[in-house]
Amino acid sequence: xxxxxxxxxxxxxxxxxxxxxxxxxxxxxxxxxGLSAGLAFAxxxxxxxxxxxxxxxxxxxxxxxxxxxxxxxxxxxxETFRTPLAGQQRLDxxxxxxxxxxxxxxxxxxxxxxxxxxxxxxxxxxxxxxxxGDDYLVSDPVFExxxxxxxxDLSRARFAKGALAPKGLLYYxxxxxRKSVTPQAVCDxxxxxxxAMLAPVPIAGVRGMRLxxxxxxxxxxxxxxxxxxxxxxxxxxxxxxxGGAGFRFIYAAFLQEAALLAQRPSLSQFSERLTAIGxxxxxxxxxxxxxxxxxxxxxxxxxADLLRKQAVQEEAFFRDLxxxxx
Amino acid sequence: xxxHSVPQEGNATLGxxxxxxxxxxxxxxxxxxxxxxxxxxxxxxxxxxxTLQALAATARERVRAGLASPLEYWMYExxxxxxxxxxxxxxxxxxxxxxxxxxxxxxxxxxxLERYAHALGLxxxxxxxxx
Numbered sequence: 518x519x520x521x522x523x524x525x526x527x528x529x530x531x532x533x534x535x536x537x538x539x540x541x542x543x544x545x546x547x548x549x550x551g552l553s554a555g556l557a558f559a560x561x562x563x564x565x566x567x568x569x570x571x572x573x574x575x576x577x578x579x580x581x582x583x584x585x586x587x588x589x590x591x592x593x594x595x596e597t598f599r600t601p602l603a604g605q606q607r608l609d610x611x612x613x614x615x616x617x618x619x620x621x622x623x624x625x626x627x628x629x630x631x632x633x634x635x636x637x638x639x640x641x642x643x644x645x646x647x648x649x650g651d652d653y654l655v656s657d658p659v660f661e662x663x664x665x666x667x668x669x670d671l672s673r674a675r676f677a678k679g680a681l682a683p684k685g686l687l688y689y690x691x692x693x694x695r696k697s698v699t700p701q702a703v704c705d706x707x708x709x710x711x712x713a714m715l716a717p718v719p720i721a722g723v724r725g726m727r728l729x730x731x732x733x734x735x736x737x738x739x740x741x742x743x744x745x746x747x748x749x750x751x752x753x754x755x756x757x758x759x760g761g762a763g764f765r766f767i768y769a770a771f772l773q774e775a776a777l778l779a780q781r782p783s784l785s786q787f788s789e790r791l792t793a794i795g796x797x798x799x800x801x802x803x804x805x806x807x808x809x810x811x812x813x814x815x816x817x818x819x820x821a822d823l824l825r826k827q828a829v830q831e832e833a834f835f836r837d838l839x840x841x842x843x
Numbered sequence: 844x845x846x847h848s849v850p851q852e853g854n855a856t857l858g859x860x861x862x863x864x865x866x867x868x869x870x871x872x873x874x875x876x877x878x879x880x881x882x883x884x885x886x887x888x889x890x891x892x893x894t895l896q897a898l899a900a901t902a903r904e905r906v907r908a909g910l911a912s913p914l915e916y917w918m919y920e921x922x923x924x925x926x927x928x929x930x931x932x933x934x935x936x937x938x939x940x941x942x943x944x945x946x947x948x949x950x951x952x953x954x955x956l957e958r959y960a961h962a963l964g965l966x967x968x969x970x971x972x973x974x
Contacts (some may be wrong), residue, residue, distance in 0.1 A: 526864060526875065547865070633856035633858065661861055661863075679927045679931070744890075745894060748887045748890045749887075751887045752887040763864065766864065770873035770874075795844065810890075
C-alpha cells in the first residue's frame with residue numbers, strides 16, 4: 518500500500534489530515550485543525566486523570582474529525598466494539614480491503630512510546646495502514662517515523678478502560694463530497710471557533726480560564742498537591758497532545774492558510790497576534806515549571822494572575838477575529 | 844515562536860524522539876519544525892512520573908510491613924489507581940479496595956488472580972509477590 522507518513526504536532530489533527538490526503542484532499546494538519554474549529558479551552562473538574570481535573574486546550578476527542586464533515590461534505594464511519602476480538606477482526610478486514618483506518622487508543626499500552634510518556638491517557642489517535650505478520654504498521658503522527666505494534670499490544674491499547682475509554686473506536690471516511698476548501702467554509706469555521714472561545718459557559722473558553730485561575734488562586738502555597746496541580750496544568754498544556762501553546766501555534770498556521778484560501782489578508786496579522794499569545798502561554802509554562810522544580814517559591818496567585826492575563830488577551834483576540842470574518 | 848527558538852534541549856522523557864512544533868520561519872511563514880524537547884516539558888513530565896513512582900515505593904514499604912497486599916504495589920507500579928483498576932479488571936471498586944488488604948488478597952481464587960493479572964498485563968505469579 519502506498520502511504521505517506523507525516524510528522525504532526527497533535528495526534529487527532531495529524532490523523533485526520535493524513536486520512537484526507539490519502540483520499541485525495543490536499544490538507545495540512547493545521548488546515549484540518551482550523552477547519553474543524555479545534556482550538557478551545559475547557560476546565561473539566563468532574564473528569565479526573567490520576568485524580569487531577571481534565572484541562573483541555575483543544576476541542577474534545579473526535580471533535581476535530583467530526584468538524585470536517587460539514588466543510589468537506591464528507592461522511593465518516595465510526596465503529597466501536599464490545600470485544601477486542603471483534604475489534605481486531607474488523608480492523609483486519611478493513612486493512613485487507615485496502616482501507617486505511619484511524620484508531621483511538623490509550624497511550625500507556627503502546628510499547629513504542631518512551632516509558633516516561635506512558636500515562637493512562639485514552640484519547641490518543643493513530644493511523645493503521647497495514648499489517649505485516651503479527652505487527653500492525655502504525656503511522657503515529659506525533660512520531661517522526663512510522664512505527665510497528667504487535668497485535669496483542671494494539672488490542673490492549675484500543676480496549677483500555679477508564680476516562681475517555683476508546684472502546685476499540687476505529688474510523689474512516691466513506692465519501693468526501695468536496696475535495697477543496699471554500700472561502701465560505703473557512704470563514705464559518707473561524708466564526709465557530711470564536712463562538713466556542715467566547716461561549717457563555719463557565720467551564721469553557723476564556724471563562725474556563727478564569728475559573729481555573731480562581732481554582733489556582735485558592736491553592737495553599739506550601740502543599741505538594743499544589744505543586745502537582747500546577748505541574749498538571751503545564752503538562753496538559755505541553756505534553757499530552759501539544760498543549761495550550763502548541764495548539765495556538767497550529768491555529769496561527771491555519772490563519773495564514775485561511776488568509777489565502779478566504780482572500781482575507783487581514784487574517785495574517787491575526788496569525789502573528791496569536792503566535793504572541795502562544796509565546797505567553799510558554800512563558801506561563803516556564804514559570805510554573807520553575808515553581809514545580811523549586812527554583813522559585815511556589816506562588817499559586819502569580820500563576821492565577823498569568824492565567825487571567827491570558828484570558829484577557831484571548832478574549833480580545835477572538836472578539837476582534839469575529840469582527841474580521843463578519 | 845521563532846524557528847530559531849524551537850527548543851532543542853534534549854528532553855530525556857522523549858526517549859530520543861523529536862516532536863513536531865509550529866514556528867515562524869525567516870519569511871514569516873508558520874512551518875513544522877522538529878524539536879528535541881524543552882526543559883519545561885521534561886520538568887513537569889518527570890515530576891508526574893516521580894509522583895507515580897513515589898506511590899509505588901510507598902506501597903512497597905506497606906507490603907513489606909504487612910499493611911497492604913502486593914496488588915497495591917502492582918497497581919501503582921502500572922500507574923493505575925483503584926478506580927482504573929476496578930474498571931480494567933471488572934471488579935467493583937469496593938472489592939478492589941478490600942483486595943488491597945493482605946489477608947483478603949491471600950484468599951483470592953486462581954480465577955480472580957487471573958483477572959487482576961490480565962488487567963495489569965502481568966502473570967498471576969508475578970502479582971502474588973513483590974518483585
